[in-house]
Amino acid sequence: MCGIFGIFGVPHAEKYAFYGIYALQHRGHESVGIAVSDFENIKLVRKAGLVLSAVKREDLEGVSGSLAIAHVRYATAGRSGGFNAQPFLKRTIIGDVAVAHNGNLVNFKSLKEELLSQGESFDYDSDTELFLSLLGKGREVPEGIVLHPEDEEILPYVFYALSRIKGAYSVLFLLKDRLIAVRDPYGFRPLLMGRLKNAILFASESCAFDILGAELWREVKPGELVVVDRKGIRSYLFSQSQRKAMCIFEFVYFSKPESFIFNDWVYGIRKRMGEVLALEDDVPADVVVPVPDSGIVPAIGYAQKRGIPLELGLIRNHYVGRSFIEPTQELRDIKVLMKLNPNPYVLKDKRVVVTDDSLVRGTTSKKIVSMLRRAGAKEVHMRIASPPVISPCYYGIDTPTKEELIATKFSVEEIAKFIGVDSLKYLSLEGLRGCVEDYKQFCDACFSNEYPLEFKPEVERIREHS
């Protein structure tokens, strides 16, 4: 999971990129980077840590330009920390190119081996470098595409690189005089376009436009490549796969509720998940308590549908990051205790329905339940606004390996016992699918084990944390 942001056509683009990527901080906590061009040179800032604390004012002095891309990261492939902070920058056959990527490439290993055998060297150990390493290895113009004269030199190299890559990618390329945005033919990850006066913006989620006062324009379509330069905006549909595979987990957990992605509002879909969960449930209860933050919106839908009051029985400390994306179990454990506090005023002697967005390992839920009981809850019924996670993700979300997924080893009753609740219920897969416009255009493999056919993973996920 990562966040990407790009902007073309504004003085001090690096500062817009700073705020734009800050608005996407929830998509990655490990590192941040900004690449900026003044039409002559590309300059780079890459840091480990959170945007606000890692990037200092002086880091952006002397790196001013009119076009920029930015990235926040947590690792799904390659080492974590600052070493693999994006954007990556490389000298290529089409000049210096910086790249920022959200996704995961399923043929990373075989492509890297092929390139190594040809004498190519790699500066990083993340799959994203392939986008740069493949530039110059061949030229291709997809059938039916007529290139604008401005693009004849550069795009055939880009299209060749894309033709070799398989997997999930929403990606931004920064050249010294242009910005190129691409979304894979299946559209796994979101990528939006915005406008701010004469400037064009790209972002993983629309919330990045709000902070800058920019307007949401449209989505980059699955299989679309968009070029922005001084001559204007040009769009090429390089692949028109009928089957789309937009990641339904973006609606469940990752995207912010105020964002617009995949042609829909996250808030609306997430609330519907709670409503459908309520329709599938009849447990007697006095109060609905959400696990903040991502359990809140489904809790509203659930509580409204069932006519049970919603109360804040768990209070979040906002100065700690999200626990799900911390790289080690120890850090996750500490963070759960740091970030949530029970509210006895709401909980004492109550039959509590506690809602969360998903249940992955079960360790966080177990701690939350014991917190609720210590605060006096009489009964605790956990309701999960998504189905059991039964399969790992190969497309860019850091769900754990199959062995770590609690639902692969235990029944619902056993999980309920493990986390210490009186009852446990998940949203059904059919219920989840009914929440989106056309579920066949979505990937829900981590809930259904039905991986999009053409994306059979060639290797187990590569993930080493330093």
Ligand code: SF4
């Ligand atoms: S497997 Fe799950 S997390 Fe991964 S892309 Fe599909 S729906 Fe999203």
